[in-house]
Amino acid sequence: xxxxxxxxxxxxxxxxxxxxxxxxxxxxxxxxxxxxxxxxxxxxxxxxxxxxxxxxxxxxxxxxxxxxxxxxxxxxxxxxxxxxxxxxxxxxxxxxxxxxxxxxxxxxxxxxxxxxxxxxxxxxxxxxxxxxxxxxxxxxxxxxxxxxxxxxxxxxxxxxxxxxxxxxxxxxxxxxxxxxxxxxxxxxxxxxxxxxxxxxxxxxxxxxxxxxxxxxxxxxxxxxxxxxxxxxxxxxxxxxxxxxxxxxxxxxxxxxxxxxxxxxxxxxxxxxxxxxxxxxxxxxxxxxxxxxxxxxxxxxxxxxxxxxxxxxxxxxxxxxxxxxxxxxxxxxxxxxxxxxxxxxxxxxxxxxxxxxxxxxxxxx
Ligand code: PHE
Numbered sequence: 001x002x003x004x005x006x007x008x009x010x011x012x013x014x015x016x017x018x019x020x021x022x023x024x025x026x027x028x029x030x031x032x033x034x035x036x037x038x039x040x041x042x043x044x045x046x047x048x049x050x051x052x053x054x055x056x057x058x059x060x061x062x063x064x065x066x067x068x069x070x071x072x073x074x075x076x077x078x079x080x081x082x083x084x085x086x087x088x089x090x091x092x093x094x095x096x097x098x099x100x101x102x103x104x105x106x107x108x109x110x111x112x113x114x115x116x117x118x119x120x121x122x123x124x125x126x127x128x129x130x131x132x133x134x135x136x137x138x139x140x141x142x143x144x145x146x147x148x149x150x151x152x153x154x155x156x157x158x159x160x161x162x163x164x165x166x167x168x169x170x171x172x173x174x175x176x177x178x179x180x181x182x183x184x185x186x187x188x189x190x191x192x193x194x195x196x197x198x199x200x201x202x203x204x205x206x207x208x209x210x211x212x213x214x215x216x217x218x219x220x221x222x223x224x225x226x227x228x229x230x231x232x233x234x235x236x237x238x239x240x241x242x243x244x245x246x247x248x249x250x251x252x253x254x255x256x257x258x259x260x261x262x263x264x265x266x267x268x269x270x271x272x273x274x275x276x277x278x279x280x281x282x283x284x285x286x287x288x289x290x291x292x293x294x295x296x297x298x299x300x301x302x303x304x305x306x307x308x309x310x311x312x313x314x315x316x317x318x319x320x321x322x323x324x325x326x327x328x329x330x331x332x333x334x335x336x337x338x339x340x341x342x343x344x345x346x347x348x349x350x351x352x353x354x355x356x357x358x359x360x361x362x363x364x
Pocket of ligand 1: 177257300301302331333
């Protein structure tokens with residue numbers, strides 16, 4: 001019996017479908033597109049399945065021929081999918097292999113950053129005081145006028161409180177003009193003994209070759225029973241000898257700060273000329289260029305804590321922790337940028353703030 005027209009029609013449709021699928025799949029460029037086409041032809045609701053629905057209506061004797069044609073079509077479509085995937089893989093591999101990599105080239109070094117000279121100096125000074133049993137404390141840059149001035153025995157008419165010298169911020173606060181308010185914060189927080197150093201930035205309305213509007217200071221406060229001026233000088237001497245050199249001396253010059261009495265400017269013997277004031281140069285002796293021939297360099301302010309500072313703290317806490325009749329203390333403050341200039345021989349203060357890598361990379 002010749003095959004019914006139904007059979008040959010389906011067989012021809014299946015063969016055409018296979019050719020169409022081969023052409024389409026052969027032109028696809030991604031695996032995702034190929035998989036989508038595969039589902040469109042071979043999936044449960046795909047076009048091959050659609051044609052196979054006709055199978056049930058054929059007489060049983062004719063079904064094998066259609067079944068065979070369907071398997072043939074499926075095999076061709078699967079083959080097209082596999083071939084296209086393989087050729088895409090080859091293209092990708094070829095592209096990967098075509099990249100030329102010279103494994104003998106020197107590597108690209110990663111440049112590590114360095115610590116800022118002001119950070120180096122701060123850490124070094126902190127270490128010296130940690131070794132003496134001091135703790136490192138910090139306070140906020142935005143302060144109350146009371147902590148920055150009133151509690152430090154600095155009256156409202158003191159010139160340092162002037163609008164010209166201090167940055168006032170909204171809400172009546174100020175940018176602290178020195179690290180001394182950390183003395184107050186520390187004493188408000190608990191009873192003596194107190195042994196702290198407080199590094200941090202301070203702000204003044206100055207801006208010229210030797211002053212920047214922000215600069216780092218380091219405050220030192222020691223309060224205990226029987227603290228004397230000799231303790232102040234001994235501590236400063238130890239610091240100078242550790243920081244600048246083992247045989248250098250310290251000189252205290254009478255001065256005035258509202259929050260210390262007596263007060264003194266602190267000079268360290270010039271480490272460059274070792275205090276002699278003269279530099280031996282090939283052309284003969286010359287006045288030392290660092291200390292300008294004096295033999296001394298100023299490093300900060302100091303003094304014995306003024307009793308009014310203790311009284312202000314006691315009045316605020318309601319405790320008599322800092323009774324000036326029973327405890328005494330010393331304090332000093334120094335500019336860290338000045339210390340860094342001296343230590344590293346930097347002659348322009350502004351170098352610390354310009355962030356020129358050629359300058360900064362020299363410190364490590
Ligand atoms: N706070 C002072 C200043 O900034 C320095 C200082 C600190 C002086 C502690 C005496 C005692 O100039």
